Amino acid sequence: MRFVTPTIVFALTATSALAHGPTPQKVDQSITIKAKPDAVWKVVGDFSGIKAWHPALEKSEGDKGSKDGGTRTLTFKNGGVLKESLDEYKAEGFTYSYRSGDADLKALPVSSYSATLTVSPDGEGSKVEWIGRFYRGDTGNEPPENLSDEAGKTAMNAFFGDGLKGLKGKVEGAATQ
Amino acid sequence: MRELFEGKSGVVGEDWTDGFVTHLRHSGAAKRNPEPTTGRSVSGRFRVLAFGEPRNDGAGSWPTVVMRSAWLATALLVAATPVSPASIFVASQGASQLARIDTGTNTVTATTQVQTGPAAVAADARGRLYLSHPDASAITIVEGETARVLKRLTYKGQAFGIAADPLGRFVYVGDWTTGRVSRLSAETGAVEGVVAVGKDPANLVLDRAGRIWVADRESHQVSVIDAARMERVATIAAGEAPFALCLSPSQNRLYVANVRSNDLTVIDTAALKVVATVPVGAMPYGVATSADGARILVSNQHAGTVTILDANSLTLTDTITVGRYPEGIVVADARAYVANWFSDDVSVIDLATLRETGRIKVGAGPRNLGIGQTGEAGR
Numbered sequence: 021m022r023f024v025t026p027t028i029v030f031a032l033t034a035t036s037a038l039a040h041g042p043t044p045q046k047v048d049q050s051i052t053i054k055a056k057p058d059a060v061w062k063v064v065g066d067f068s069g070i071k072a073w074h075p076a077l078e079k080s081e082g083d084k085g086s087k088d089g090g091t092r093t094l095t096f097k098n099g100g101v102l103k104e105s106l107d108e109y110k111a112e113g114f115t116y117s118y119r120s121g122d123a124d125l126k127a128l129p130v131s132s133y134s135a136t137l138t139v140s141p142d143g144e145g146s147k148v149e150w151i152g153r154f155y156r157g158d159t160g161n162e163p164p165e166n167l168s169d170e171a172g173k174t175a176m177n178a179f180f181g182d183g184l185k186g187l188k189g190k191v192e193g194a195a196t197q
Numbered sequence: 198m199r200e201l202f203e204g205k206s207g208v209v210g211e212d213w214t215d216g217f218v219t220h221l222r223h224s225g226a227a228k229r230n231p232e233p234t235t236g237r238s239v240s241g242r243f244r245v246l247a248f249g250e251p252r253n254d255g256a257g258s259w260p261t262v263v264m265r266s267a268w269l270a271t272a273l274l275v276a277a278t279p280v281s282p283a284s285i286f287v288a289s290q291g292a293s294q295l296a297r298i299d300t301g302t303n304t305v306t307a308t309t310q311v312q313t314g315p316a317a318v319a320a321d322a323r324g325r326l327y328l329s330h331p332d333a334s335a336i337t338i339v340e341g342e343t344a345r346v347l348k349r350l351t352y353k354g355q356a357f358g359i360a361a362d363p364l365g366r367f368v369y370v371g372d373w374t375t376g377r378v379s380r381l382s383a384e385t386g387a388v389e390g391v392v393a394v395g396k397d398p399a400n401l402v403l404d405r406a407g408r409i410w411v412a413d414r415e416s417h418q419v420s421v422i423d424a425a426r427m428e429r430v431a432t433i434a435a436g437e438a439p440f441a442l443c444l445s446p447s448q449n450r451l452y453v454a455n456v457r458s459n460d461l462t463v464i465d466t467a468a469l470k471v472v473a474t475v476p477v478g479a480m481p482y483g484v485a486t487s488a489d490g491a492r493i494l495v496s497n498q499h500a501g502t503v504t505i506l507d508a509n510s511l512t513l514t515d516t517i518t519v520g521r522y523p524e525g526i527v528v529a530d531a532r533a534y535v536a537n538w539f540s541d542d543v544s545v546i547d548l549a550t551l552r553e554t555g556r557i558k559v560g561a562g563p564r565n566l567g568i569g570q571t572g573e574a575g576r
Contacts, residue, residue, distance in 0.1 A: 042316055042331035042357045042373045043290065046539060046562070107459070107479035107499045117479060117499040134480065134499060136521075151539060153498075153522055160374060161332060161355055 043155065045169050047135070049180035050149040055191045057139045057146045061114045063191050064139060064148065067106055068092040073190040074183045086116075100127025107134075114139035128179060129157040130172045135180075148187065150180045283529040284341060286326050286567045287536055287543055288315040292560025295328065295337075297344050300529050303545055303555055307344035311337045316356075317400060318525075318567035322363035326567050327383075329356035331373060338368075338383060341569035350386030352379075358401035360409060362424075369409055369424065371398035378411055378420075380427055390427030394420040399440045404448050404466065412439040412453060419453055419462075421469065431469045435462040441483045441525075445508065446490040454481035454495055461495060463511065475511045477504050483526040483565075485533065487548055494546075496523040496535055503535055503544075505551060515551050519544040525565035536563035 053060050063073060067090055068082020079095035090106040103121035110116065119134040135152030154176055157167030165171065284306075285298040293314060297307040312335050315328040324341040329352075336356055338348040354372030361368050361383065368381045376398060380390045395413025398420070402410050409422040412435070419439060421431040436455030439462065443452045450472075453462040459481060463473040478497025485494045486508065493506040501523060505515040520537025523544065527534050532554075533546040542556040543563060 042355055043314055044538070044562075046291075048539075119480070119499070136499070151521065153539065161334065 042159070043169065044153045045156065045173055045176075047133075047150075047152045047154060047173070047176040047180055049151070049177060049184055050147060051184040051188050052142050052145055052147050053188045053191050054145045057114050057141055060139045060146045060148060060187070060191050061111070063194075064137065064187055065111060065114070065116075067109070067116065067118070070094065070183070073187040075186045076179060076182060086111075091121075094127070096127045098126060100124045102127045123157070125157050125167065128172075129167050129175050130154040131157055131159050133176065148184055150184060152176065152180070284569050285527060285529060285534050285543075286318055286320070286339075286341065286569055287525075287534075287559050287563045288318045288328055288565050288567075289541070289560030289563045290314045290316055291541075291562030294560035295326065295339055295344070296559045296563075297341065298534070298543065298557055298559075300532065300534075303557060305557060305559065308560065309339060309344045309346060311339070311346060312349065316564055317359045318565045319359045319361045319368075320567040320569045321361040321365035323365045324569050325361070325365050326569055327359050327361045327368055329359040329370060331355040331357050336368060336370060336381070336386070348383075348386075350381060350383075352381070352386070354379075358398055358411060360401050360403040362403065367424075369401060369403060371401050371411060373397055373399075376413070376416075378409060378422060378427075380424065392422055392427045392429050394422070394429065395432070400442050402442045402444060402451075404444055406448070408466075410442055410444070410451055410466075412442050414438050414440055414456075417455075419451070419464065433464055433469055433471060435464075435471075436460050436474060441481070443484040443486060443493075445486055446488065450508075452484045452486070452493055454484045456480055456482060456498075459497075461493070461506070473511050475506060475513075477506070477513070478502050478516070482524045483535070485526045485528045487528055488530065492548070494526055494528065494533055496526045498522050498524060498538075503533065503546060517546055517551055517553055519546070519553055520556065525563075527566045527568055529568055534566055536566055538562055538564055 067086040068080055071077045071080035077094055078097045080092055082092045084090040087109050092104050094102045102124050104118045106118045108117045115138040117136040120132050123131045133152050133154035137150045139146050139148050156163055156169045156172045283300050287296045293311055295309045295311055296305045299306045312330050313333040314330055316331050317329045319327040326339040328337040334352055336350040336352050340347050355374045356370045357373045358371035365383055368383050371378045376394055376396050377391050378394050379388050394411050395416025395418050397415040399412040399414040407424045409424050411420040413420055417437055419433045419435050420429050423430050435453045436458035438457035439453045440456045441454040451464040451466050459479055461475045461477050465472045477495045479499035481495045482498045483496035491508050493508050495504045501521050503517045503519055504513055507514050519535050520540030520542055522539035523535045524538045525536040531548045535544040541561050542558050544553050545555040547554045
């Protein structure tokens with residue numbers, strides 16, 4: 021495990037605004053929820069309301085609403101901040117796609133990402149798929165371990181996976197109340 | 198399916214150790230080599246030109262005799278090519294694999310393991326494919342007909358955008374990290390010339406007039422390079438984050454897909470000016486035209502669609518759903534092939550009905566495609 025001095029972290033953060041590398045990686049998480057898709061969508065379809073179900077977040081605030089061009093600002097419990105914007109919001113299809121703004125390696129060790137969340141029927145309940153494409157935190161050819169493809173995969177899969185568990189808990193908890 | 202692995206072909210990787218500064222000093226020899234102009238070319242990752250299509254070389258600075266002989270050589274080479282359906286080559290970055298798809302049967306007829314993470318694909322007119330490997334500091338040259346690795350060139354940089362001259366003498370490659378485009382000898386990998394472009398050069402394409410068009414992604418512009426002199430002759434402002442490029446069949450237009458502004462910049466290649474900016478789908482990552490140039494096809498990564506535009510009116514006429522995170526797109530005859538990066542497959546679109554008629558499974562993370570002839574010319 022290599023250590024990065026605060027100066028280097030700052031430098032990377034400062035120069036990685038909208039940085040984009042040549043090698044994308046996949047993140048692919050899904051979960052089944054014992055609730056109808058419209059009940060799940062009521063919770064997850066509120067783009068700026070992610071804080072209500074994501075355990076890693078301290079705060080989430082939105083602008084312009086849950087529609088194309090809408091944005092949200094996520095404040096992580098560790099202090100990191102990320103802004104995301106909606107590319108396509110299709111309420112009738114229970115799906116939306118969004119992309120990242122400036123990178124914050126403290127929030128997630130990736131330089132840029134885009135993602136799609138989709139709710140679909142699954143038997144009596146629902147399946148939620150959260151997939152995405154991201155680029156490692158240091159897009160150069162010799163990234164430090166904490167900004168490598170592997171570090172990005174671990175962090176993104178954890179963020180999506182933990183989020184979906186939180187969503188399941190929130191929706192199924194509400195359904196039994 | 199036959200598996201062909203590199204190494205079996207006995208190719209020795211070329212390893213040149215000179216820095217590019219040294220090569221710059223010796224770039225005079227390279228300047229004496231004009232780009233060939235051809236009546237038929239497999240241009241980068243985009244399309245096969247119709248035989249006998251008018252040239253648009255505008256290369257007044259090149260010695261006419263050399264130009265003519267180069268054209269003649271290519272014409273003879275083309276005449277010797279047996280008629281066979283085009284093959285599509287798909288580079289899968291995750292699987293480090295090149296797959297060859299026969300367009301007659303739409304099946305994978307060969308796969309070739311290559312070095313880590315091939316990103317972009319180019320083709321020459323001799324049936325060879327050129328792959329860039331950003332994470333491996335390398336370029337691979339593959340013989341299309343046998344799907345064998347002919348050469349592995351070392352490239353000091355993050356190779357991304359790639360093009361080859363029709364005769365397969367030169368490889369043009371962009372370095373994502375340093376914002377440069379280099380011309381390498383396809384034989385030795387030696388750097389013959391280097392030119393600075395904008396930030397994060399993404400895809401690039403070589404035209405028949407010997408100009409290289411480069412999408413400078415983070416400079417939001419297109420750089421135009423004189424390939425013979427390896428000098429930048431123009432920059433043209435594009436939309437936000439231009440990534441993929443495609444020339445129209447007559448090469449009078451360049452279409453540029455802008456990833457962040459979700460639009461297509463249309464450039465007049467003679468006037469070097471933007472003539473239109475057209476909205477497309479979310480996150481456009483690939484662009485191609487139909488063989489007659491009447492339609493423009495754009496893959497939209499976020500939307501999971503291909504949008505079809507009328508090239509004359511520049512209006513959107515159709516939207517076709519494909520796989521997830523579609524990226525590279527090429528047209529062969531009356532079909533379009535789209536690499537679905539997330540779905541690990543290639544969508545086949547029938548351009549007559551504008552329907553997706555099939556999906557072909559390929560290795561993980563397919564990003565780009567090239568078109569090659571399986572009948573190897575010039576042997």
